[in-house]
Amino acid sequence: MNDAAPEGNTVAQPTKPVTQIKTPERSVLRPVKAARFRRRHFGVILSFLLIVVLPLSVVVFYMGLVAKDQYSSLTGFTVRQEEGGGASALLGGLASLTGASASSDGDILYKFIISQALVQEIDDNIGLRDHYSAYSYSDPVFALSVDASIEDMESYWRSIVKVSFDRSSGLIEMRVQAFTPEKAQDIARETLRLSQNMINALNEQAREDAMRYARSDLEESVARLKASREALTFFRSSNQLVDPGSDIQGRMGVMNNLQQQLAQALISLDLLTGTASEGDPRLRQGERLIEVIRARIAGERDQLASGGGQGGTGDDYPQLIAEYEGLVVEREFAEENYRAALAALDLARAKSARQSRYLATFITPTLAQTSEYPRRGIIMGLSALFLLLGWSISVLVYYSIRDRS
Numbered sequence: 001m002n003d004a005a006p007e008g009n010t011v012a013q014p015t016k017p018v019t020q021i022k023t024p025e026r027s028v029l030r031p032v033k034a035a036r037f038r039r040r041h042f043g044v045i046l047s048f049l050l051i052v053v054l055p056l057s058v059v060v061f062y063m064g065l066v067a068k069d070q071y072s073s074l075t076g077f078t079v080r081q082e083e084g085g086g087a088s089a090l091l092g093g094l095a096s097l098t099g100a101s102a103s104s105d106g107d108i109l110y111k112f113i114i115s116q117a118l119v120q121e122i123d124d125n126i127g128l129r130d131h132y133s134a135y136s137y138s139d140p141v142f143a144l145s146v147d148a149s150i151e152d153m154e155s156y157w158r159s160i161v162k163v164s165f166d167r168s169s170g171l172i173e174m175r176v177q178a179f180t181p182e183k184a185q186d187i188a189r190e191t192l193r194l195s196q197n198m199i200n201a202l203n204e205q206a207r208e209d210a211m212r213y214a215r216s217d218l219e220e221s222v223a224r225l226k227a228s229r230e231a232l233t234f235f236r237s238s239n240q241l242v243d244p245g246s247d248i249q250g251r252m253g254v255m256n257n258l259q260q261q262l263a264q265a266l267i268s269l270d271l272l273t274g275t276a277s278e279g280d281p282r283l284r285q286g287e288r289l290i291e292v293i294r295a296r297i298a299g300e301r302d303q304l305a306s307g308g309g310q311g312g313t314g315d316d317y318p319q320l321i322a323e324y325e326g327l328v329v330e331r332e333f334a335e336e337n338y339r340a341a342l343a344a345l346d347l348a349r350a351k352s353a354r355q356s357r358y359l360a361t362f363i364t365p366t367l368a369q370t371s372e373y374p375r376r377g378i379i380m381g382l383s384a385l386f387l388l389l390g391w392s393i394s395v396l397v398y399y400s401i402r403d404r405s
Helices: 039-066 094-098 102-113 116-126 128-133 150-160 181-239 244-275 281-306 317-352 376-404
Strands: 071-081 161-166 171-178 357-363
Touching: 039 376, 071 102, 071 181, 102 116, 102 161, 102 171, 102 181, 116 128, 116 150, 116 181, 128 150, 150 161, 150 171, 171 181, 181 317, 181 357, 244 281
Parallel strands: none
Antiparallel strands: 071 171, 071 357, 161 171
16 A cells, blocks of 8 residues: 555645754864964063063162162160159149150151251251262162252152151161161261250250249239238228237127126125115115126127227128138138249259250161162062063953953
């Protein structure tokens, strides 16, 4: 039988999804071609030579054959302040008027060492510019330019002078670099001398301030004491009382005496009343004496209440005593203030006679025997490292951009 359908009679058969059977194909590795230098490879090598090898060769050549040897001088010092005691402590630290703490003095000295004023003064004294600019043609990198301004000298000074300051202890270490060991030591010594002069100027200024403040306080205390004494004198003259306390004690003595006399007169009258007749003149005399004593007592009490008597001001005694005691307290306080001002002035004179601050050198400027600078190995190593890093980053960036394009 022929299963094929006759031509012309097309029988529609239902369509079924055709399942594609994938047969595993064997991956064939193509042979790797031999590596060849391309144009970009030559560019990478050329960039390495230009960016790394050539600059590093220049650095090695300069550091090995051109750069001059530099020597360093090390010195260490600190600002010391004499410790006050005795009278200073009793007067509540009046000696603190003459200066600040050691740490603040160290800060001042540190700023002075790196200041433009010190650079100019050292240049005027020992020829700072002449020494460092003498090598400007043979070593232009590490030497000072011949036509350098004072600002250029200040910047150059901070590169050749390394100052280390410990604020906790107040210790300062300074290292000076120069092209000769003798010059480095001279610069360190001159810096120490000028620093000592600056400390002396601070001492002098502190002494003048302390003396001026002490004299001003003394003048104010004298004026206050004079005013308090004049007010007390005016009170005594206007009230005709030297001391209201003593005056009232005297009046109270009179009152006590009158009271005793009154008691005796009353006893005498009682005795006469029991023995004498009614018309006895002694009774009348005794009664008269009692009346007089009582009148005198009443008058004394009125005077005490009204403040009369010698002055006759009309003020009562409590007010007079309160006013007097206030004036006395003011005078005593003025006297104490005057004595304290005198003591402060004597203390200021005593401290001005001696140096309260001084520069203590614990490392004298050293004289180098071998050159330590410039640090050729460190400079060449860092140059090679940074040049290589820069070249590597540049190549990576180039290939990253090339692969994305």
